[in-house]
Amino acid sequence: MPGTKILSAGSYGCNMRCPFCQNHSISLSFDEKTLYFPPEKLVKFAESLIPQGNIGLAFTYNEPLISYEYVYDTSSLAKRQGQKTALVTNGFINEEPLRRLLPYIDAMNIDLKGFSAEFYKKLQGGLEEVKNTIAIAASSCHVEVTTLIIPGENDSEDEMKSLAGWVASVREDIPLHVSRFFPSHLYSDKLPTPVSKIYKLAETAREFLKYVYTGNC
Numbered sequence: 001m002p003g004t005k006i007l008s009a010g011s012y013g014c015n016m017r018c019p020f021c022q023n024h025s026i027s028l029s030f031d032e033k034t035l036y037f038p039p040e041k042l043v044k045f046a047e048s049l050i051p052q053g054n055i056g057l058a059f060t061y062n063e064p065l066i067s068y069e070y071v072y073d074t075s076s077l078a079k080r081q082g083q084k085t086a087l088v089t090n091g092f093i094n095e096e097p098l099r100r101l102l103p104y105i106d107a108m109n110i111d112l113k114g115f116s117a118e119f120y121k122k123l124q125g126g127l128e129e130v131k132n133t134i135a136i137a138a139s140s141c142h143v144e145v146t147t148l149i150i151p152g153e154n155d156s157e158d159e160m161k162s163l164a165g166w167v168a169s170v171r172e173d174i175p176l177h178v179s180r181f182f183p184s185h186l187y188s189d190k191l192p193t194p195v196s197k198i199y200k201l202a203e204t205a206r207e208f209l210k211y212v213y214t215g216n217c
Contacts, residue, residue: 056084075104114154164205180216
């Protein structure tokens, strides 16, 4: 791919597997029909929708950084065409490829799935790597953070205080989305997160952050 330094998937560090994935029917599907759009074709298609109000491209579902080279080539071309780009990601990427990509990204929604190394170990990911992504990205583009609250996993008030306090140490105006869990995938035997718990944790987060929103309630 022109202009892209090819790295192995392992060097990106985005191979997380969430047993509670709320979109597993999409992210783990092997039966869906797919259509490959080369970067040039996709950017041209997005441009054709400008009269309908389109402003650019969003990379999401599945984890877009698994296809890092495609995201890089497409976003860099879109930016040259004056389009906006957004990335919805788990944030588990090494610093070098992240910094290479950021000049072509206008906004990121980054999952901060919890605030303990032990929890991230379950997901085959790393808390420190995700924190590093948030901190670096926040200095380059608009960043929002989403945390899915799972009963018995990451739903303590102390953990939310630590999480929100850390996000505020990066920037207190980073929006935080506190999202409700529903039984899904390998966690289908769990109960949904009580709505009252989501509201309570959101209030806790507001002690540190300016913009806190509740989701799936």
